C-alpha cells in the first residue's frame with residue numbers, strides 16, 4: 600500500500616516541464632525537516648489527510664483526472680510523484696512502472712538523500728540538493744550523481760544568495776552542467792525573485808537556469824492546485 604496525501608491535476612511548476620498540464624501524486628511522510636518546507640501537511644500530518652491506497656487505486660485515480668478528454672487515448676499525459684519524500688515508500692517504483700506502462704511521462708521529485716536507483720528506467724528523476732539554509736545541507740547522497748543523465752534534473756532551492764553561491768560551487772565541483780539540466784529555484788518568502796535574477800545575470804553559473812514556482816505565482820499557497 601501507498602500512503603497518499605493528495606492527487607490532483609494542475610500545471611507543472613518547478614521543472615523543465617514547466618507550464619504543462621500535469622497530475623500530481625503527493626505521497627505522505629518525509630525523512631527531512633527543511634526549515635522552509637511548503638508541504639508540511641504531507642510531512643507531519645496536522646491538517647493533512649493521509650490515505651492508504653493500493654497502486655492500482657492510485658493509478659485509477661490519476662486516470663480519472665483525465666477522463667474528460669478521452670482517458671487513456673490522450674497524448675502527452677504527464678504525472679509527477681512527489682511528497683513528502685516518495686522514495687520512502689517501497690511501492691513507489693511499482694507505481695512508476697504502472698504509469699509508464701500506460702504511456703504516461705513520469706516524473707519523480709525526490710529530496711536527494713535516498714538512492715534513486717530503485718526507480719525503473721524511463722522515469723524522469725528531479726533530484727534536490729539541499730542547500731545550507733534549508734537546515735538539511737549535507738544530506739545529499741553523492742552516489743546519485745553517477746546515476747543521473749540528460750533525462751534527469753537537479754534542483755537547488757535557494758533561500759539566500761549565499762545558498763546560490765554554495766550551489767554554484769557544488770555544481771562546478773561535481774561537473775554537473777555536463778550531466779543534466781540544473782535549476783535554481785528561490786524560496787519566494789526569503790529570496791526575492793529579482794535578487795536571484797540579478798545574481799544570475801551577474802554570475803552566470805555554468806549550465807544553470809532560474810525557475811520560479813509557477814503554481815505559487817498563479818495560486819499562492821492554495822493546496823490541491
Ligand code: SF4
Nearest residue numbers: 629631633636683710
Ligand atoms: S524534503 Fe521536501 S517535504 Fe521533506 S521537509 Fe524538505 S521540503 Fe518538506
